[in-house]
Amino acid sequence: MSPWGYLLFTLWSAVLAVLLHGWQLAGLAAVQMAFGWAWSREALRMLRRPRFWIFVLTAVAVGPFLIGEPDLVLGPLRISREGWAVGVEMAGRAFVLTLAFSVGIGALSLSDVVAVFDRVGLRGLGFAVGVAMNLFGTLREMATVTFQTLWLRGGRRRPWLTLRLFLITTVANTLRYGDEVVSAAAMRAFDPTRGGSGVLPLRRADLWLLAALAVCTGIFFS
């Protein structure tokens, strides 16, 4: 599937996550799981993280105590059935909205993102994202080395001066890396305003996805 398919799925899922209610949200979650299973299995790893489930289930835990009037006694607890139902729906909405983002846009690679920017006429921004991703590790290493050097040279005794030197050195080194990248780009005659916009055609799977989403939309609203 092309990046357009992933973007379409994210947009479709996000809109339906806001519009649907009750059991329809479970249906949407099932569609998202099927999409993730077929095209974005890495993204489904999120479901193994306790942090994700704490985030989603907080609403289920809080709803019965804070929404509606208590009408059910469970041992020492007085809870609201209405609050329970609302809490479950809130958790469902959080689940599908998070999953929409994760299995859709989250599954795109760096080259996909750059290609999309290129195609929509934002070649420079795609280039900037490429520079950022490729120099990310170098900048992190540089900042770490700078910090450790200053710390070992008595940084603990003069924290404010150390912080100031750290910031100046880090920014100055970042700009020096920038000069090297500009030179490299100039040698390759790169121009962010010119050059053919990369072709990013729709694939057959995108069209099948479009048809499947249209059918699902019809079912949800029928």
Next chain:
Amino acid sequence: MNRYTVRSWVIIGLFGALWGVVELTLGSYLHVIFPPQANTFLTGVVMGGIGALIALTGRHFVPNQGSVFLIAVVTALIKLLSPGGARLGPFVAILMEGLLMEVALLIAGRPRAWGFALGGALAVGWNFFHKFVMMRLVYGGSVVEVYEKMVKEGSQMLGLDISAALLILGVLLLVRLIVGGIAGWSAWALGGAVARRLGRRVPSGEEVVR
């Protein structure tokens, strides 16, 4: 966009990466130490303040309008493409911070210290509203009822008047605005200091590309 040179895009990419480094290293540590459900204040203030400092320092070297927002776009995409997974909350927060800084710089017109300070204050101030906006977006309208009841019951439990709870919220917002203002002001000073050390001329207000 045609006013942006190769150098502009490179610097936007590098400052976006620098902000991304902070988000993915320090941000991850802070989120582990202070889980989002337990504390959003400290993490938001620290990450917002550092983010504003980096993005506004970048503006010194790319004086084009929109450059701070583009730095935020690059950072948000780094966060999105990181192995930690795509999460809607930080993505929206970074973009909103970039947008608010850009609005402040637009209001200031020429590059001015107070414009940078205002930009920083608005960016870090957004963290106050971010949790409410995201909760409303993710959980739906019912979360408002939850918040109202939490404030009422929390006030009763602590023996405080509701107005005292609102006062606490006001103080929390004020702290964010002050920290953001300091971050913006520091970015102004830092950009100037680096430009002087590298022998680069800081662009004057008249040179801002619109």
